[in-house]
Structures are given as structure tokens and as C-alpha cells.
Amino acid sequence: MNRQDAYSKLCAISKDVTVFSSIGSLLGWDQETMMPEGGTATRADQSAAMSGLVHEKATTAEIGDLLAVCEAEPFADDSVEAANVRELRHDYDRARKLPKAHVEEVARTQTIAQNEWAKARKESNFPHFAPHLEKILTLTRKSAEYYGWPESGEPYDALLEGYEPHTTSADIVAAFVPLREKLTRLIKDVQGAPKSPDGSIHTRTVPRDQQEQFVRFAAKAIGFNFDIGRLDISTHPFCSGIGPGDCRMTTRFHDDNVMDALSSTMHEAGHGIYEQNLNKEAWGTPCGESVSLGIHESQSRGWENTVGRSRAFWEWCLPHAKEIMPEAMADQTVDSVYEAQNIVKPSYIRVEADETTYNLHIMLRFEIERQMIRGEIDINDVPRIWNEKFKDYLGIEVDKDANGCLQDVHWSFGLMGYFPTYTLGNLYCAQFFEAAREAMPDMDDQFRRGEFTPLREWLTANIHAHGRRYPAGELCRRVTGKPLSADPLMRHLEGKIRPIYSI
Amino acid sequence: MNRQDAYSKLCAISKDVTVFSSIGSLLGWDQETMMPEGGTATRADQSAAMSGLVHEKATTAEIGDLLAVCEAEPFADDSVEAANVRELRHDYDRARKLPKAHVEEVARTQTIAQNEWAKARKESNFPHFAPHLEKILTLTRKSAEYYGWPESGEPYDALLEGYEPHTTSADIVAAFVPLREKLTRLIKDVQGAPKSPDGSIHTRTVPRDQQEQFVRFAAKAIGFNFDIGRLDISTHPFCSGIGPGDCRMTTRFHDDNVMDALSSTMHEAGHGIYEQNLNKEAWGTPCGESVSLGIHESQSRGWENTVGRSRAFWEWCLPHAKEIMPEAMADQTVDSVYEAQNIVKPSYIRVEADETTYNLHIMLRFEIERQMIRGEIDINDVPRIWNEKFKDYLGIEVDKDANGCLQDVHWSFGLMGYFPTYTLGNLYCAQFFEAAREAMPDMDDQFRRGEFTPLREWLTANIHAHGRRYPAGELCRRVTGKPLSADPLMRHLEGKIRPIYSI
Structure with missing residues (x-):
């Protein structure tokens, strides 16, 4: 098969996967907005069937063969074709890395953990959630191992790759550290401000x-x-x-x-x-x-x-x-x-946080989940570490875990690497x-x-x-002429917040 | 493979087909109720992909093999298992009978014919629709040939089987002929009635x-x-x-x-x-x-x-x-x-008709489409025949084809055998x-x-x-002790309508 035929066939398969995947999106939308209460079990069957189908279609060996043909005689560097081949390779390799049994175990564990998390949050009972988080963490670390990471990197990179491709923990740290210092100072200044807006x-x-x-x-x-x-x-x-x-x-x-x-x-x-x-x-x-x-x-x-x-x-x-x-x-x-x-x-609560404090909520989560993935934290210490960091970054004492480390659904789904x-x-x-x-x-x-x-x-x-x-980082350079930096956000916030608070 | 294993596997495949088919139903519901106007093209891709998938899964040769195992050593006559095997055989054979190319041609022709029908109805212009109806008819007759019919039957039976399994044209005629006479008389009596309700x-x-x-x-x-x-x-x-x-x-x-x-x-x-x-x-x-x-x-x-x-x-x-x-x-x-x-x-208009006259609308359609399938009618004569029958059964002159043979969408979809x-x-x-x-x-x-x-x-x-x-006819006998008859409907209508009109 010549390269052009292989590329066309590859695009046709990708379209097919996309169409089925779009039906999965509709199932998700419908579930949150329209589905009658009693439809949960049927929807679980439908969503599982659709995910399975999409995974099957996205991992068929034919894609690998077609990619190999396209890669043997690469398209021009900056071409759309080259970008499509690069990204399809990325998705294909990633999708093939998780064994089916592991994917199924993750799905089962998530369903239970999500349910138990909801109960735990309701009662603000972290110990109730802890064993489930432990299981999720073990599976997520296993996922990271299946995905793998570059020698210079760390397991967290393997997870981050799923949400923010071509970005590493080191990139995040480089952006977050200066941001945290500046944000903390701005917030402290606001807290000592002579005036405060009418809310x-x-x-x-x-x-x-x-x-x-x-x-x-x-x-x-x-x-x-x-x-x-x-x-x-x-x-x-x-x-x-x-x-x-x-x-x-x-x-x-x-x-x-x-x-x-x-x-x-x-x-x-x-x-x-x-x-x-x-x-x-x-x-x-x-x-x-x-x-x-x-x-x-x-x-x-x-x-x-x-x-x-x-x-x-x-x-x-x-x-x-x-x-x-x-x-x-x-x-x-x-x-x-x-x-x-x-x-x-x-x-x-993160989802209710203002534009300035919001980012500190994120950093805290990033730091804790990165340590969890590295195995540096005992699960039972999560509330203590959370509350210490919270006090440190935001200046307030967490009154209960429902308002602290139990507030977000993400971890119960194994969504680690998502917050940043x-x-x-x-x-x-x-x-x-x-x-x-x-x-x-x-x-x-x-x-x-x-x-x-x-x-x-x-x-x-x-x-x-x-x-x-273009990958996100490259897109940023193309659009703004510079690599990602914390400066524009701080200029934006300082320029707006200081005048409002007369600080 | 033993019979029990074959049956279990058969049920699992049937469940899988049903789940995907249920997703297709959701796509259909969403299209009519929620989908934004601009979503048509994407929805066409999604629905086509889902139909194709369901057809593929419903016609896999494995089903035939499993059915053969179950049929070789039949389940007890009146058992649920026997009924499932009988009906799965029915669906499987039927689904396998249409070649893929024919199914695709039907789908393409329907989309166009449905569109052209809508225009023709709007302008009450039957000649505009005629060539499309001709094409649909040719394809529908071809479908009937692919499906086949018993020696004692006729092509229309092959189509009816898709909507009312195990029922024949002869069954319909046997039920409809006495009904028509009685309904026509009742309607004539109503038209000469001394009083009329306030509407x-x-x-x-x-x-x-x-x-x-x-x-x-x-x-x-x-x-x-x-x-x-x-x-x-x-x-x-x-x-x-x-x-x-x-x-x-x-x-x-x-x-x-x-x-x-x-x-x-x-x-x-x-x-x-x-x-x-x-x-x-x-x-x-x-x-x-x-x-x-x-x-x-x-x-x-x-x-x-x-x-x-x-x-x-x-x-x-x-x-x-x-x-x-x-x-x-x-x-x-x-x-x-x-x-x-x-x-x-x-x-x-059929969909606005009352409980009594409604059935005459149906009979008229049944008679005309049956003749069309038999090849006894020139498409261009459909309006004339429709209007003659309409006058005969309902006593009024059709003023325009939009109020006559162009009113229903069914034929443009090739839904012949559905009206009865x-x-x-x-x-x-x-x-x-x-x-x-x-x-x-x-x-x-x-x-x-x-x-x-x-x-x-x-x-x-x-x-x-x-x-x-139980097939519909058998169900009727089990529930009512008698085969289907026009008498109960006439008793119901006569018993209600005559007193209201004092006739």
C-alpha cells in the first residue's frame, strides 16, 4: 500500500472511531440532562458497550500497520498530514498500552469508588473513602506504569500526558512555583486592604x-x-x-x-x-x-x-x-x-473560588496527587497535608474534610494529572x-x-x-511568540485587583 | 457446543445487538426533540454508523451456527427458550436476506424521496413525487423478492411480515372486508342523523x-x-x-x-x-x-x-x-x-380522523399499496384511484393531493405493508x-x-x-379465546356512536 492510500484509510478509520465516540458523548450529555431517573442501569449497559466498541476500533492492529506505512516515508514536517499521523500515533500507542483486563478493573473500581466518595463527602468521613482511594491510587500508578514515561521524567508525566499531551510535571512546576509566590502575596495584600467591594x-x-x-x-x-x-x-x-x-x-x-x-x-x-x-x-x-x-x-x-x-x-x-x-x-x-x-x-470550595485564589486550590491538588503517585504520602495523611497546605496558601483553616480533600469527584474517578x-x-x-x-x-x-x-x-x-x-506548548509559542509563563496571568490579576482594593 | 451453551451465547449476542439498537433509538428520539438544527449532517453520520453496526452484529454467521445447535435439539414447544429461538431465527433470516448494496441503495433513495415528498406535499404536486415513488416502489418490490413469501401468498406478505410477523394479506382482507361494509353503513347513518354533538x-x-x-x-x-x-x-x-x-x-x-x-x-x-x-x-x-x-x-x-x-x-x-x-x-x-x-x-387527513372513519383511511391505503406491490397500478393513476376510493368510502371529494395521496410520509420511506x-x-x-x-x-x-x-x-x-x-394472532386467541375478528370493534363503535347520534 502506498503512503497516500494508507493515510486515506487511516483517516477513514479515525472518522469511524470519532463518529462512534461522538455517540458516546451524546449518551453522556443525555445522562446528565434528560435521562429519566430509572434509566441508569440501561445507560450503564449502553455506555459500557459504546466505550468497549470505541476502544476496540481505536486499537485495531490495522491502525498500527497504516501508521507504519505513513511513518516510513514521512509527510512534510509542518503539514496537516504529518500532524495527523503524529497525533494518531500518540493516541494509538496510548490506547494499546492498557491491557483490557486492567481497563475493566479500573472501570469497576471507579464505579464503586465514586459511589463511596459521594457517601464519604456527605458525611465528611475521609476514613470511609480512604480504602477506595488507596485502590484507585494503586490502579492509577499501574496505569502510569503501563503508559510509561521518559527517562528524565516521572510517573505523573504518564498521567498528565492523557489530559495535556506533550507537557511534563517539570513544565507544571516551572509555571506554578513563581505563580504561587506572587498569588500568595497578592492575596495577603487584599486581606489587609483598606476597602472591600460590596458583594x-x-x-x-x-x-x-x-x-x-x-x-x-x-x-x-x-x-x-x-x-x-x-x-x-x-x-x-x-x-x-x-x-x-x-x-x-x-x-x-x-x-x-x-x-x-x-x-x-x-x-x-x-x-x-x-x-x-x-x-x-x-x-x-x-x-x-x-x-x-x-x-x-x-x-x-x-x-x-x-x-x-x-x-x-x-x-x-x-x-x-x-x-x-x-x-x-x-x-x-x-x-x-x-x-x-x-x-x-x-x-x-474550588468550584466557587474567585479568579485569583482558584489557582492555589489547583496547586495544592497538583502537589498532593503528584506525591501520591510517587508513593510519598500515606493515604491516611491526605487530610492533614491538605489542611496544612490550605492554611499555608489560603490562610484559612479547613473546618471539615467535605470542605477539604473530599470536595472533588476527580480522584474517585482516578483522574490524577487532570487538575493542573x-x-x-x-x-x-x-x-x-x-x-x-x-x-x-x-x-x-x-x-x-x-x-x-x-x-x-x-x-x-x-x-x-x-x-x-500544534501541541499546546508549540501553539502558545506560535500565537504569543513566547513559551508559557506565569507573568501574563499575574499582570492581568495585579492590574485588575490592586486598583479595586486600592492596594 | 451443547444446546445450553449455544442458547446462552445466542442470548448474549442478542443482548449486545439490543443494547446498540437502543442507542440508535436514543439517536432517533434526540433528533426529533433535542438536536439543534445544525446537527443534521453529524446525526446522519451517527445514525448510519449505528444502523450499519447493528446490521453487522445481527447478521453475523455465528448467530446462524448457534441457532442451528438450538434447533437440532428443540426446546419444549411452549417454553420461553423455544419462543426466543423461533423469533431470533425469524429476525436473523430476514436480516440476512437483503444484500448490503440493496440496503444502502434503499437508504439513499429514501433520503431523497422523503425530501422530494415533503416538497411535493407542500405544493400538492403529485407529478413531482411520482418518479421518486416509482423508484421506491421498484426497490420495495425488490425487497419483497429478497425476503420471499410462501407459495400460497403474495409479495405484499413479505413486507407485512416486517411489521406484523406471522400475518398475511389474506388475514388482513378477511378482517377488513366485513369491517368496511359495516363502517360505511354506520357513517352513512351518522350523516343522516337527526342530531349532531357540539364540537x-x-x-x-x-x-x-x-x-x-x-x-x-x-x-x-x-x-x-x-x-x-x-x-x-x-x-x-x-x-x-x-x-x-x-x-x-x-x-x-x-x-x-x-x-x-x-x-x-x-x-x-x-x-x-x-x-x-x-x-x-x-x-x-x-x-x-x-x-x-x-x-x-x-x-x-x-x-x-x-x-x-x-x-x-x-x-x-x-x-x-x-x-x-x-x-x-x-x-x-x-x-x-x-x-x-x-x-x-x-x-x-388520516391523523386527524375520528375513531370510526379512521379505519377507512387505512383500508384505502392498504388496497392501493397492495395493488402497487402487485404491479397492478400505474403510479400516475394513484391520485385518481385514491380519490375514487375516498369518495366511495368516506363520501367526500378530495380537493387536492396534499389532502389525498400525498398526505402521509410512509411511502416515501418505502413503508409499504405498515398501514394495515x-x-x-x-x-x-x-x-x-x-x-x-x-x-x-x-x-x-x-x-x-x-x-x-x-x-x-x-x-x-x-x-x-x-x-x-406468542405471535400476535396466537396471543389474541390466548387472551380472548377467539381469532381476530371485526365484530368487537363494530360492537364498540355501534354501541357508542348510535346513541350519541340517536340513530
């Missing part, structure tokens, strides 16, 4: 239908396309790009916090805008897929925070907010909303937005006029359209 | 939220379980039993006709109650599946018509209707609603309900008290729980 907008009752109208308005305004997307409600907001023309996000509503609904919606809309602007002709190949969790998060955090918590955004948005929610917003000014949206206040991508997202985001602002110095004026298309188009041209053509 | 309830504006509250109330009351089901909105109401614990129905709302929404909902709830009460332990085998379209329709028509248009039902329901829709229902009495729900009035199952459903329904009434002589009193559980349980014990254990 009463966060505890004000707004009718559900007004909240929904408002968040739909905002999502549409920033560029989420409802002709090829949906917005529904789920306990934990998420966004699922099913395939071209079909991207579904969810949000949540609290009676007394419309700003939470807005942030959630703009966050998920950011993910959605990425998915909706991938190259749909390339669907089914890596160049038609999002590149990494970190880059994905850079898009969601960008629209949620960099846009949605900016003064310029509120100059445009507030009149609309007042029109849709006249009672609740009557007393608000651009300054009051802007400041309320940028309150810095250490709190227990949240902060990587913030870092990429700040660096991308500095580049965008350089390219469009009048970006704030655009926001003031409610014009978000130029930004969206810049993000599409520079990021979305490439799919996985 | 103003069918053109009265009722707020959407009240309509929805009312139909949900009714569906729940008759036994549709919302813990394992959903109700959504779609252009054409349908019900899809995805799998155990997950059954989804849809309805439609017109601002000015709450009775249409009620009938649609009770109809689909009837389908849903069947699906929800299948033996869920048998899911994945024929004995856990509905037996035929005719039997399915007997359940939907039973709840919609026999229950929902009964006087006893309205004695219970009217006070609730008045509570939920106080303005619209204020002037209604049990008599007025009961009579309005049983108006007999020939009209063009609607009237079979009405016949089975009437016969089942006579048996139910014999077993529970106080059924009307139960309805008056809003007690529908005894009827539901009787239907479950006698029909739902068996799945495909």
Missing part, C-alpha cells in the same frame, strides 16, 4: 426565567451559536461538543445568585465557542479536534473571566441586565458589578489575551459596544482552526 | 402551560411512569422505548385544541405503558420485546379511545380538567365532552377490551373512580409480560 449582588433573588433569559442573551452575544448548540441545566455545568453542528452546554441556577449562572454559562460558552469553531471539514481527524484540556480551559476562562469580569464588558452588559432583571439590578452601577465580580476571598490543566488554562488564557490585545488594541472599546466577533474570530484563526495541529 | 371544545384557546399540566396529569393517572419515562414535544408525536427504565414519548400542542394534545398524549402513553411493562429481566431477548406493530397499536388506541373517549373516563376526568383549565372547561358537562370526543365526521397495522391495532384493541371487561365487569366504575391500575395490570399480565413469546 450583595451575589445574594439577591432573581426569578429563574429572568436568569435564563439573561444568560442566554449573554451566551449568544459573545458568540455561542444556538443554531448549532443548546443550553440545558445540570447539577455540574459542562459542555460537550458532540460533533459539527451539535455542541451542547449546560448551566445551573441558584435563586439568589444570577452572577454564578452568568459565570457558569460564559465559561461553558467559551468551551462551546472553541468546539463550534473547530475545522469541521477535518472532523474525524486530530486536526479537527481540540488540542488539550489546558487550551480548552483557556477558552472557557477567557470568556468567563477575562471578558466577563472586565469593566468594558459590564459597560455594555449592565443596561441589558437591567432591562432583563429590572428589580434585581436597579441599584447596580458598572463599578458595583465590576467590583463584585472581582472580589478576592479565600474559601473552601485548570491552571494551565488560566495561564494560556492570560498569555493569549495579551497577544489578542496587542493585535486589537481597541478590544475594550469593542466590548463596550457589545462587539465580540473580532475577538472570537481572532481566537478561531489563531487557536480553534488548528485543532491538534 | 366547540375542539376550537377553544387553552394556555400552553395548562394544556401541558393537564396531559401530564392524565398520562400519569392512566399509568405512564415518569420516573422511568419522559414527555417532550415534537411535530409528529411518537413513543420510543429506549430500554428498561427509559421510555420517552412526545406530544404536540395546538393553542386551540387541548383535546388533540390529550388524545396524542394518551395514545403515546399507551405505547409507553406497553414498553414500561415489558419483562425487563428478558431485555435483550425477543421475549423482552413488543410483539408487533398491531399489538403495540392496540395498546395506544386502547388508552386513547376505549378509555379516553369513554363516558366513565370523563366522569372522573372532567372535574380535574376544570380545575386545571377553569376558563376553557367552565361550560362543559360530562355529556358535552363525551359527545365532542366521539364526533364522527369524514375528513381528508393501524387498523389491526384497533381490532386487537376492541377484542382485548371485551375480554378485559369480561374479566373485570366493574371496569367502568373503576374509571369513574380514576382507578386505572387494574386495567393496566390486566394488560401487563395478558399482553405486555409475554413480549414476543
Whole structure:
């Protein structure tokens, strides 16, 4: 078989895998939004069957043979074809590394551990969860061994690779250490600040239908396309790009916090805008897929925070907010909303944390899970270590494990190596937005006029359209001219937070 | 391999096929209810991939080998195992008979024909649709040839077998001919009746939220379980039993006709109650599946018509209707609603037809499509023949083909042999309900008290729980002691309609 035929066949198989995988995504979306309560057991059968099928199709030896043909006579370095071959090789090798028996054991253990975690969190009972976490950890370390890591690396790298390909623990440490110091100082300064914004907008009752109208308005305004997307409600907001023309996000509503609904919606809309602007002709190949969790998060955090918590955004948005929610917003000014949206206040729960303290929540998790994977921590010491670090980074005492090391579902699923991508997202985001602002110095004026298309188009041209053509780090260098650094994020936060708090 | 092992393996394969097929059902439901407009192309990829996969899995030669082992040493005649083997053989042989190339050509032609039919109907332009119908007909006749039919039968039997297994054209004719005469006479008598019910309830504006509250109330009351089901909105109401614990129905709302929404909902709830009460332990085998379209329709028509248009039902329901829709229902009495729900009035459109004239719509279609399959009709004569028969059976002149032979989507999909199952459903329904009434002589009193559980349980014990254990005709004999006949339906209609019209 010649290279061109092998490549075409490879793309056809990849498309087939993608189509089935997209059906799996729909099953997941439906489960969180539409499935009746009683459908759980049937859905478990369906999801297991679909995962098994996708795994089978993604690991067929034919892919290896076709890749070998393509690699024997490599495509031009910078070509789309070369990128697709590189990424398909990456996925294929990784998928083949886990023995089926191990995958099944992980799936079984996860289901139980997730269930037991939910109970443990409810009762704030870490010892109840500990033996399950121990099992998950053992299996996850085994997964890392199956995946393997470069000689210069460590087991954690093998896991990270699954979420943020071509990024290592050392990269994370290099980015996180300077960030932590600067963030801690900023937070300390805030805590000693002479003034503090009025946060009463966060505890004000707004009718559900007004909240929904408002968040739909905002999502549409920033560029989420409802002709090829949906917005529904789920306990934990998420966004699922099913395939071209079909991207579904969810949000949540609290009676007394419309700003939470807005942030959630703009966050998920950011993910959605990425998915909706991938190259749909390339669907089914890596160049038609999002590149990494970190880059994905850079898009969601960008629209949620960099846009949605900016003064310029509120100059445009507030009149609309007042029109849709006249009672609740009557007393608000651009300054009051802007400041309320940028309150810095250490709190227990990651998903409720503000833009500044959020990253410390992540670092803490990264450090602990990395030590766990290295085998340097006794599981039973996790709460103590968590609480010590929490006090150290955020200055508050954890009152109970439900507000500490039991708060997140991730570990019960064996998702170790996942947390750092949240902060990587913030870092990429700040660096991308500095580049965008350089390219469009009048970006704030655009926001003031409610014009978000130029930004969206810049993000599409520079990021979305490439799919996985360039690994995240390389993409960052291409778009911003520099490797990833903590400086842009700190410039962004310092530049916003210090004036608000007069520090 | 011994018989028991072969049977177990067969059931495992059948379960696997069923699980994937259930995912296909979810794709279908989602497409009609949730999918964003732009998702069509992706959904076409997904549905095609899923159909292909299911067909591949359902036709694997291994099934044939396993069936042969089971058949070599047959299970006891009346056993569940024997029924499963019989039905799996039926499905396997049928699925294997169509060559893949033919299936693909049918799929392609359907997509185009369905599209062109929609245009033709919009413009009431039969000549536009004719060449596509011609192609569909040619392919459908070819399908019949691939399937084959018994020497004593005819090609139409081969198609009917796909919707109403073990039933022949001759069976249909035997049931339909006496029915047609009696229905035609009843309708003529109605047309000369001295009085006519007040139908103003069918053109009265009722707020959407009240309509929805009312139909949900009714569906729940008759036994549709919302813990394992959903109700959504779609252009054409349908019900899809995805799998155990997950059954989804849809309805439609017109601002000015709450009775249409009620009938649609009770109809689909009837389908849903069947699906929800299948033996869920048998899911994945024929004995856990509905037996035929005719039997399915007997359940939907039973709840919609026999229950929902009964006087006893309205004695219970009217006070609730008045509570939920106080303005619209204020002037209604049990008599007025009961009579309005049983108006007999020939009209063009099948899906809007009343319980009595409905069956004549079906017979007309059955006769024409049977002649088409036999090659006795020139496609271009279809409108003329349709209109002549329509005048003959229903006494009115068809004003345009959009109100005549272009009204239904079925033929554009190649669904020939499907229509008769609607009237079979009405016949089975009437016969089942006579048996139910014999077993529970106080059924009307139960309805008056809003007690529908005894009827539901009787239907479950006698029909739902068996799945495909007995073919439809045999099931009918077992439940009612008699072969299918037109008499119960006529007794039901005559007994209700003549008093209302004083004829």
C-alpha cells in the first residue's frame, strides 16, 4: 500500500472511531440532562458497550500497520498530514498500552469508588473513602506504569500526558512555583486592604426565567451559536461538543445568585465557542479536534473571566441586565458589578473560588496527587497535608474534610494529572489575551459596544482552526511568540485587583 | 457446543445487538426533540454508523451456527427458550436476506424521496413525487423478492411480515372486508342523523402551560411512569422505548385544541405503558420485546379511545380538567365532552380522523399499496384511484393531493405493508377490551373512580409480560379465546356512536 492510500484509510478509520465516540458523548450529555431517573442501569449497559466498541476500533492492529506505512516515508514536517499521523500515533500507542483486563478493573473500581466518595463527602468521613482511594491510587500508578514515561521524567508525566499531551510535571512546576509566590502575596495584600467591594449582588433573588433569559442573551452575544448548540441545566455545568453542528452546554441556577449562572454559562460558552469553531471539514481527524484540556480551559476562562469580569464588558452588559432583571439590578452601577465580580476571598470550595485564589486550590491538588503517585504520602495523611497546605496558601483553616480533600469527584474517578490543566488554562488564557490585545488594541472599546466577533474570530484563526495541529506548548509559542509563563496571568490579576482594593 | 451453551451465547449476542439498537433509538428520539438544527449532517453520520453496526452484529454467521445447535435439539414447544429461538431465527433470516448494496441503495433513495415528498406535499404536486415513488416502489418490490413469501401468498406478505410477523394479506382482507361494509353503513347513518354533538371544545384557546399540566396529569393517572419515562414535544408525536427504565414519548400542542394534545398524549402513553411493562429481566431477548406493530397499536388506541373517549373516563376526568383549565372547561358537562370526543365526521387527513372513519383511511391505503406491490397500478393513476376510493368510502371529494395521496410520509420511506397495522391495532384493541371487561365487569366504575391500575395490570399480565413469546394472532386467541375478528370493534363503535347520534 502506498503512503497516500494508507493515510486515506487511516483517516477513514479515525472518522469511524470519532463518529462512534461522538455517540458516546451524546449518551453522556443525555445522562446528565434528560435521562429519566430509572434509566441508569440501561445507560450503564449502553455506555459500557459504546466505550468497549470505541476502544476496540481505536486499537485495531490495522491502525498500527497504516501508521507504519505513513511513518516510513514521512509527510512534510509542518503539514496537516504529518500532524495527523503524529497525533494518531500518540493516541494509538496510548490506547494499546492498557491491557483490557486492567481497563475493566479500573472501570469497576471507579464505579464503586465514586459511589463511596459521594457517601464519604456527605458525611465528611475521609476514613470511609480512604480504602477506595488507596485502590484507585494503586490502579492509577499501574496505569502510569503501563503508559510509561521518559527517562528524565516521572510517573505523573504518564498521567498528565492523557489530559495535556506533550507537557511534563517539570513544565507544571516551572509555571506554578513563581505563580504561587506572587498569588500568595497578592492575596495577603487584599486581606489587609483598606476597602472591600460590596458583594450583595451575589445574594439577591432573581426569578429563574429572568436568569435564563439573561444568560442566554449573554451566551449568544459573545458568540455561542444556538443554531448549532443548546443550553440545558445540570447539577455540574459542562459542555460537550458532540460533533459539527451539535455542541451542547449546560448551566445551573441558584435563586439568589444570577452572577454564578452568568459565570457558569460564559465559561461553558467559551468551551462551546472553541468546539463550534473547530475545522469541521477535518472532523474525524486530530486536526479537527481540540488540542488539550489546558487550551480548552483557556477558552472557557477567557470568556468567563477575562471578558466577563472586565469593566468594558459590564459597560455594555449592565443596561441589558437591567432591562432583563429590572428589580434585581436597579441599584447596580458598572463599578458595583465590576467590583463584585472581582472580589478576592479565600474559601473552601474550588468550584466557587474567585479568579485569583482558584489557582492555589489547583496547586495544592497538583502537589498532593503528584506525591501520591510517587508513593510519598500515606493515604491516611491526605487530610492533614491538605489542611496544612490550605492554611499555608489560603490562610484559612479547613473546618471539615467535605470542605477539604473530599470536595472533588476527580480522584474517585482516578483522574490524577487532570487538575493542573485548570491552571494551565488560566495561564494560556492570560498569555493569549495579551497577544489578542496587542493585535486589537481597541478590544475594550469593542466590548463596550457589545462587539465580540473580532475577538472570537481572532481566537478561531489563531487557536480553534488548528485543532491538534500544534501541541499546546508549540501553539502558545506560535500565537504569543513566547513559551508559557506565569507573568501574563499575574499582570492581568495585579492590574485588575490592586486598583479595586486600592492596594 | 451443547444446546445450553449455544442458547446462552445466542442470548448474549442478542443482548449486545439490543443494547446498540437502543442507542440508535436514543439517536432517533434526540433528533426529533433535542438536536439543534445544525446537527443534521453529524446525526446522519451517527445514525448510519449505528444502523450499519447493528446490521453487522445481527447478521453475523455465528448467530446462524448457534441457532442451528438450538434447533437440532428443540426446546419444549411452549417454553420461553423455544419462543426466543423461533423469533431470533425469524429476525436473523430476514436480516440476512437483503444484500448490503440493496440496503444502502434503499437508504439513499429514501433520503431523497422523503425530501422530494415533503416538497411535493407542500405544493400538492403529485407529478413531482411520482418518479421518486416509482423508484421506491421498484426497490420495495425488490425487497419483497429478497425476503420471499410462501407459495400460497403474495409479495405484499413479505413486507407485512416486517411489521406484523406471522400475518398475511389474506388475514388482513378477511378482517377488513366485513369491517368496511359495516363502517360505511354506520357513517352513512351518522350523516343522516337527526342530531349532531357540539364540537366547540375542539376550537377553544387553552394556555400552553395548562394544556401541558393537564396531559401530564392524565398520562400519569392512566399509568405512564415518569420516573422511568419522559414527555417532550415534537411535530409528529411518537413513543420510543429506549430500554428498561427509559421510555420517552412526545406530544404536540395546538393553542386551540387541548383535546388533540390529550388524545396524542394518551395514545403515546399507551405505547409507553406497553414498553414500561415489558419483562425487563428478558431485555435483550425477543421475549423482552413488543410483539408487533398491531399489538403495540392496540395498546395506544386502547388508552386513547376505549378509555379516553369513554363516558366513565370523563366522569372522573372532567372535574380535574376544570380545575386545571377553569376558563376553557367552565361550560362543559360530562355529556358535552363525551359527545365532542366521539364526533364522527369524514375528513381528508388520516391523523386527524375520528375513531370510526379512521379505519377507512387505512383500508384505502392498504388496497392501493397492495395493488402497487402487485404491479397492478400505474403510479400516475394513484391520485385518481385514491380519490375514487375516498369518495366511495368516506363520501367526500378530495380537493387536492396534499389532502389525498400525498398526505402521509410512509411511502416515501418505502413503508409499504405498515398501514394495515393501524387498523389491526384497533381490532386487537376492541377484542382485548371485551375480554378485559369480561374479566373485570366493574371496569367502568373503576374509571369513574380514576382507578386505572387494574386495567393496566390486566394488560401487563395478558399482553405486555409475554413480549414476543406468542405471535400476535396466537396471543389474541390466548387472551380472548377467539381469532381476530371485526365484530368487537363494530360492537364498540355501534354501541357508542348510535346513541350519541340517536340513530
